[in-house]
Amino acid sequence: MSRTVVLVDAVRTPFGKAGSLYAGTRADDLMVRAIRGLLERNPKVDPASIEDVAIAAATQTGDQGMNIGRSAALLSGLPNTVPGYSVDRWCAGAMTAVTTIAGAIAMGTNEIAIAGGVEHMGNHPIGEGLDPNPRYLAERIVEQDALAMGATAERLHDRFPQLTKERADRYALNSQIKTAKAYEEGKIQRDLIPTAARSAELGWTIATVDEPPRPQTTMEGLAGLKTPFRPAGRVTPGNSSGLNDGATAALLASEEKALELGLTIKAKMVTFAFAGVEPEIMGYGPVPSTLKALKQAGLKIEDIGAFEINEAFAVQVIAFLDHFGIADDDPRVNPYGGAIAVGHPLASSGVR
Amino acid sequence: MLNLARTFEAHPEVRYGITTMCIGLGMGGTVIWENPNFKGAK
Numbered sequence: 562m563s564r565t566v567v568l569v570d571a572v573r574t575p576f577g578k579a580g581s582l583y584a585g586t587r588a589d590d591l592m593v594r595a596i597r598g599l600l601e602r603n604p605k606v607d608p609a610s611i612e613d614v615a616i617a618a619a620t621q622t623g624d625q626g627m628n629i630g631r632s633a634a635l636l637s638g639l640p641n642t643v644p645g646y647s648v649d650r651w652c653a654g655a656m657t658a659v660t661t662i663a664g665a666i667a668m669g670t671n672e673i674a675i676a677g678g679v680e681h682m683g684n685h686p687i688g689e690g691l692d693p694n695p696r697y698l699a700e701r702i703v704e705q706d707a708l709a710m711g712a713t714a715e716r717l718h719d720r721f722p723q724l725t726k727e728r729a730d731r732y733a734l735n736s737q738i739k740t741a742k743a744y745e746e747g748k749i750q751r752d753l754i755p756t757a758a759r760s761a762e763l764g765w766t767i768a769t770v771d772e773p774p775r776p777q778t779t780m781e782g783l784a785g786l787k788t789p790f791r792p793a794g795r796v797t798p799g800n801s802s803g804l805n806d807g808a809t810a811a812l813l814a815s816e817e818k819a820l821e822l823g824l825t826i827k828a829k830m831v832t833f834a835f836a837g838v839e840p841e842i843m844g845y846g847p848v849p850s851t852l853k854a855l856k857q858a859g860l861k862i863e864d865i866g867a868f869e870i871n872e873a874f875a876v877q878v879i880a881f882l883d884h885f886g887i888a889d890d891d892p893r894v895n896p897y898g899g900a901i902a903v904g905h906p907l908a909s910s911g912v913r
Numbered sequence: 914m915l916n917l918a919r920t921f922e923a924h925p926e927v928r929y930g931i932t933t934m935c936i937g938l939g940m941g942g943t944v945i946w947e948n949p950n951f952k953g954a955k
Contacts (some may be wrong), residue, residue, distance in 0.1 A: 568918060568946070573915065650942070653940070656914075656944065703939075713937075811915075828918050828949065829946060829947040829948075833945070834943050835936075843936065846934075846936055846939060846940045847933040847934060847943060848941065851931060854944070855945070860929060865945075866924065866929060866930060867921065867924065869914070869930065869932040870932075871932075873935055893927075897919070897920075911934060913914070
């Protein structure tokens with residue numbers, strides 16, 4: 562990259578279960594809380610100096626529509642001179658918002674900008690309003706399973722028989738345990754922005770912790786869960802992320818700008834990569850994208866000392882670990898747990 | 914990313930980390946990050 566891009570800070574709202582904590586809260590209001598919380602934590606940054614706001618959502622209609630990037634900027638009280646745009650790469654929306662902003666910073670067209678994502682899966686159930694082209698099935702461009710994420714996870718189990726349900730369940734249990742421990746140690750709360758929430762069931766509240774974690778999870782409990790994607794399958798609600806609501810926001814800058822303003826630098830971007838695989842086993846995607854990124858960086862997998870792998874499905878994480886010869890319980894992997902415990906509001910997760 | 918940043922803070926012996934995720938319709942994304950707190954290997 563021509564200019565070094567740094568992560569100055571990143572925050573998120575607590576995540577909720579779809580239809581529960583945030584049932585009466587708008588998606589754009591969640592996004593606004595994340596942006597305002599980010600700016601409040603970084604008072605050295607003049608809001609007027611923000612040069613762009615890239616916000617992701619997988620469904621861009623209703624309270625996630627109206628160009629959510631620009632709309633969230635205006636609703637956050639950023640001056641109307643700050644532009645904004647919307648991004649979509651489904652689950653990797655916020656990640657793509659970050660890499661797109663990073664590209665602009667590296668090229669020298671921006672110096673400081675916000676990237677984030679939001680998904681209110683209660684207001685926008687996965688697959689809402691989809692109208693797949695009939696050619697997908699008529700010409701077998703993808704198999705039917707490719708459009709149901711849980712079915713793709715079952716396919717991943719089929720493809721790699723060594724990835725057993727027992728391993729997936731054990732990984733999921735470990736994720737719950739790691740998140741519970743991180744909560745006990747106060748490691749998760751510090752990046753959560755308290756968020757006003759309203760639901761018919763729970764009334765008004767200020768959310769300060771994630772709603773989805775299930776610290777009481779046991780292997781016996783996981784073993785008895787139904788497999789909704791296939792009779793006698795292996796993918797269960799226990800070894801998958803749930804349906805969730807939440808928003809995330811990150812502040813990115815050129816290293817020069819961060820130093821000039823005296824901002825903290827939490828991480829420096831080395832490189833990024835996206836890659837495609839067979840849609841039927843989408844969970845395998847992180848393997849080629851990581852190989853590509855490592856090659857670009859001139860690094861080997863042994864050089865990586867910390868892994869943050871989104872846990873859409875346990876099988877997808879262990880498929881990645883298996884490929885690289887990393888143990889399922891390696892302490893370098895998701896030390897604070899992951900999406901199986903805290904939830905996966907699709908387009909927001911990339912910044913978490 | 915925010916979790917990885919916290920890991921970087923707690924582990925100055927770690928130089929590089931990745932954030933990665935799978936994406937519907939068959940994709941993956943990976944970002945490699947360098948730890949600004951890196952103080953040399955253990």
